[in-house]
Structure formats: C-alpha cells, structure tokens
Amino acid sequence: MKNRIVRAVAGTFILISLLLAIYVNQNWLWFTAFVGANLLQSSITKWCLMEQILTKLGVKD
Incomplete structure (x- = not known):
C-alpha cells in the first residue's frame, strides 16, 4: 500500500508542477526535476522520506 501511495504522490506532484x-x-x-x-x-x-x-x-x- 505504501508503494502505491508514494508513486501516486510523486506522479501527482509531477503533473501539478508541469501544469x-x-x-x-x-x-x-x-520542482519537477x-x-x-x-x-x-x-x-x-x-530510502524514501515519504515512506517514513x-x-x-x-x-x-
């Protein structure tokens, strides 16, 4: 479940920053970079801060 949330947050951040x-x-x-x-x-x-x-x-x- 954590993996899916981390990927969803990263994808959302990338799409929002592109917009x-x-x-x-x-x-x-x-921010995208x-x-x-x-x-x-x-x-x-x-190691991923979001996972922690x-x-x-x-x-x-």
Missing part, C-alpha cells in the same frame, strides 16, 4: 510551469511560470520545472531526482535517489539508496512519513502515520505495507 504550473505551463500556466504560471516555467520555474516550476525545478526535484521530484525526479528524489525518485532516482530513492531507487539507489532504498507514511509509516509514522500508520499506513501498512
């Missing part, structure tokens, strides 16, 4: 970049300011693409870099980092280190937050909120695997 903001199109309609508000292109600097929102930096940050989310992508965070996904890459978590795939390498197997979800664990503290009581979400089960």
